Amino acid sequence: MEAKNNKKTIWAWSMFDWANQSYNLVITSTIFPAYFVEVTKFNAHGKDTVTFFGRTFVNTVLSNYILGLSYLIVAAILPILTSIADYKGNKKTYLQLFTWLGSLACFGLFFFKPGVGLEIPMICFGLASIGYCGGFVFYNSYLPQIATPDQQDAVSAKGFIYGYVGSIVVQVLCFVVVLAPQLFGITDEWLPARISFIMVFVWWIGFSIIPFRLLPKGRPNVGSHRYNVLTGGFKELAKVYGKVKSMPLLKRFLASFFFYSVGVQTILLVAGNFAAKELHMSEEALISIVLIIQVVAVPGAMLASASSKKYGNVRTLVWLIAVWSVVCFCAYLITNSVQFYVAAVIIGVAMGGVQSLSRSTYSKYLPENIPDTASFFSFYDVTEKISIVVGLFCFGLVESLTSEMRNSTLALDGFFVLGLIMMIVLLIAENRSVKYGEAKSA
Numbered sequence: 437m438e439a440k441n442n443k444k445t446i447w448a449w450s451m452f453d454w455a456n457q458s459y460n461l462v463i464t465s466t467i468f469p470a471y472f473v474e475v476t477k478f479n480a481h482g483k484d485t486v487t488f489f490g491r492t493f494v495n496t497v498l499s500n501y502i503l504g505l506s507y508l509i510v511a512a513i514l515p516i517l518t519s520i521a522d523y524k525g526n527k528k529t530y531l532q533l534f535t536w537l538g539s540l541a542c543f544g545l546f547f548f549k550p551g552v553g554l555e556i557p558m559i560c561f562g563l564a565s566i567g568y569c570g571g572f573v574f575y576n577s578y579l580p581q582i583a584t585p586d587q588q589d590a591v592s593a594k595g596f597i598y599g600y601v602g603s604i605v606v607q608v609l610c611f612v613v614v615l616a617p618q619l620f621g622i623t624d625e626w627l628p629a630r631i632s633f634i635m636v637f638v639w640w641i642g643f644s645i646i647p648f649r650l651l652p653k654g655r656p657n658v659g660s661h662r663y664n665v666l667t668g669g670f671k672e673l674a675k676v677y678g679k680v681k682s683m684p685l686l687k688r689f690l691a692s693f694f695f696y697s698v699g700v701q702t703i704l705l706v707a708g709n710f711a712a713k714e715l716h717m718s719e720e721a722l723i724s725i726v727l728i729i730q731v732v733a734v735p736g737a738m739l740a741s742a743s744s745k746k747y748g749n750v751r752t753l754v755w756l757i758a759v760w761s762v763v764c765f766c767a768y769l770i771t772n773s774v775q776f777y778v779a780a781v782i783i784g785v786a787m788g789g790v791q792s793l794s795r796s797t798y799s800k801y802l803p804e805n806i807p808d809t810a811s812f813f814s815f816y817d818v819t820e821k822i823s824i825v826v827g828l829f830c831f832g833l834v835e836s837l838t839s840e841m842r843n844s845t846l847a848l849d850g851f852f853v854l855g856l857i858m859m860i861v862l863l864i865a866e867n868r869s870v871k872y873g874e875a876k877s878a
Contacts, residue, residue, distance in 0.1 A: 440584050446591055448650035449582055452531075452575050453595040454602030455643035458636045459538060459568050461603040462610055464503075466726045468545065468561075469708030470718075471629040472499060475550050477713075484713070488554050496709040496841065497832040502558050503705055504828035506565035511821040514573050515673040518814035528653055531574040535644045538567020543637040546630045569821060577813035578651060579799050589749070592796035593741040596788060600733045606639045607730070611723055676815045686801040688862040689750075690816075693794060694823045696757045696855030699764055699848045700790060701820065702827030703783070706844075710767075714841050717773055725777060729784035736788025743789075749797040750863045756790045757859055761852035767845040827851070 462468065476486045476495040484495045493501070517530050541564035548557035583591040610632035613620065617628045680687050711717040711725065743752040763782050770776055798816050827848065834844040 440582055441587055442582065444650065445582050445652065446594065448647045449575070449578055449591075450595045450598040451643055452571075452647040452651075453599030455640050455647075456535065456538070456568055456571060456575075457599035457603035458606040458639040459542060459564060460599075461607050461726060461730065462632055462636045463542060463545070463561075463564055464705055465708050466607065466723045467610060467614065467629050467632050469499070470712045470722050471626075473709065473712040475548070475626075476554070486554055488558060494836060496706075496713055497836055498554075498558070499561070499709065500706060500828045500832040502562045503565055504825045504832070506562040507569060507821040507824045507828070509562075510566055510569045510573075511818045511825070514570065514814050514818060514821075517570075518573065518577070526653065527574045527577060528648070528651055531571055531651075532644075532648055534567045534570035534574070535641060535648075536567070538564045538571065539637045539640040539644075541567060542633050542640065545633040548633075549626050549630065569817070573814055573817040575647075576795060576817065579795065579813075580802060580804075581652070585800050585804065588799045589741050589744050589793070589796040592799070593737040593792040596737045596792040597734050600730045600737070600788065602639075602643070604727060604730045606635065607723065607727055610635055611727075614723070615720055673815055673818065676812055680815065683801065685862065685866055686798075688858060688865060689797060689801060690819055692753075692757075692855045692858035692862055693798070693816075694819050694855075695851045695858060696760065696790070697794075697820050697823040698827040698830075698851035699760060699855070700787070701824045702831055702848055703760075703764065703767075703845075704787065705824070705828065706831055706841075707783075710841055711773075711776060715770070715773055715776060717776070721773060725780045728777070729780050729787065732781055732784035733788030736785035737792045738788075739785070740789030740793045744793060744796075748866075749793055749800065750859065750866055753790065753793055753797065754856065754859050754863055756786050756793070757852060757856045759786045760790065761849060761856055764845055764849040764852055768842050768849075770842075 473484075473495060477484050485492050486495045486498055487493075488498055518527070541560045541562075544560035545557060545564070548560070579588055579592060613622075613631050613635070614628045617623075622628055622631075680690065708722055708726070711722050717725075740752055740756065743755075759782065763779055763786070766775075766779060770779060795816075798813075802812055830847050831841075831844040834847050835841045
């Protein structure tokens with residue numbers, strides 16, 4: 437068994453975040469959302485409606501539904517894959533499989549341009565999301581394997597910081613191509629954005645080679661599986677759920693995590709469409725805003741890690757969720773780009789903190805030296821993916837019913853409030869358990 441807290445291993449693990457966050461920034465947050473709205477906003481009827489496999493959708497509702505479906509697929513297949521990974525100790529194989537799937541799908545987006553049907557581009561869009569989300573499950577499951585509990589906050593924050601910085605670098609490279617295509621002799625107005633999709637492919641798969649080579653293999657857990665691994669994944673998930681029910685603090689954390697993740701993850705996924713459609717912001721302005729979010733997310737993750745050491749993970753999360761709730765409500769009132777810039781700075785700081793701290797808090801609540809880390813993190817990620825499905829569906833449904841995307845933000849804020857209440861309940865329960873020495877705390 438490889439020793440924990442190995443600097444080289446932690447660096448290799450962090451480099452996976454450096455590699456795959458290029459997708460998260462360019463495809464889900466900046467260039468692709470703006471490009472998609474521009475390509476699809478005017479059809480023969482002069483409305484923001486598109487045809488997909490013979491059915492008509494509002495363009496941004498379609499993209500939200502495709503994302504939601506991709507997360508639902510991930511939630512459905514990961515229990516099977518993580519069971520096999522724990523059984524055979526080959527989770528790095530699945531890390532590679534999903535990375536190749538996602539990066540190649542980004543390459544496929546290069547062929548999306550005006551006049552081309554949406555079916556294949558949207559399938560590529562969904563597959564890229566599946567590749568990104570699927571790889572992240574196995575990536576997250578390495579955290580308790582490579583770091584001791586006292587180091588997991590810092591290591592988790594380091595991974596996110598690498599991701600933020602890496603995504604900024606690749607975004608700047610894409611930014612140059614999009615804003616100054618004449619430097620490269622490009623005259624086709626649609627080509628710069630499409631080139632950025634190829635750049636994501638190269639960056640994502642290129643830097644992923646580092647963790648592919650240096651991360652340790654999973655530890656086989658043959659003795660614990662007495663059933664077919666194809667169906668056993670769901671049995672394993674049920675077994676993890678049974679264990680979670682016997683851990684009162686972990687159970688409360690996951691309940692809160694589900695509700696605030698509905699808000700956090702949905703906002704991150706739809707912010708680009710909101711800015712492009714509701715505020716009519718240009719692709720250049722959208723890119724600059726998301727760059728600001730990524731930049732301030734770095735000190736946000738650092739501050740959250742420092743705060744968790746002084747005040748504890750749960751107390752820090754209470755404040756972060758409260759900030760998210762206020763910003764989400766204010767999003768309903770945003771009417772211009774200046775207000776959006778201000779909200780972006782606050783979201784960036786809160787995003788850096790809540791993402792890194794959520795992962796490390798869950799890891800801290802787990803029993804130490806468990807062999808089936810992939811299955812436990814499968815439960816965590818399935819919880820998150822289902823929350824995203826709920827969030828995207830609610831967001832798209834409210835927009836469809838009211839024809840106003842900003843109304844959807846009010847629905848999301850309700851989830852933040854529920855998550856905040858549950859996190860406060862967890863804080864009270866944790867203080868009580870520490871007082872009486874009843875359970876492990878974060």
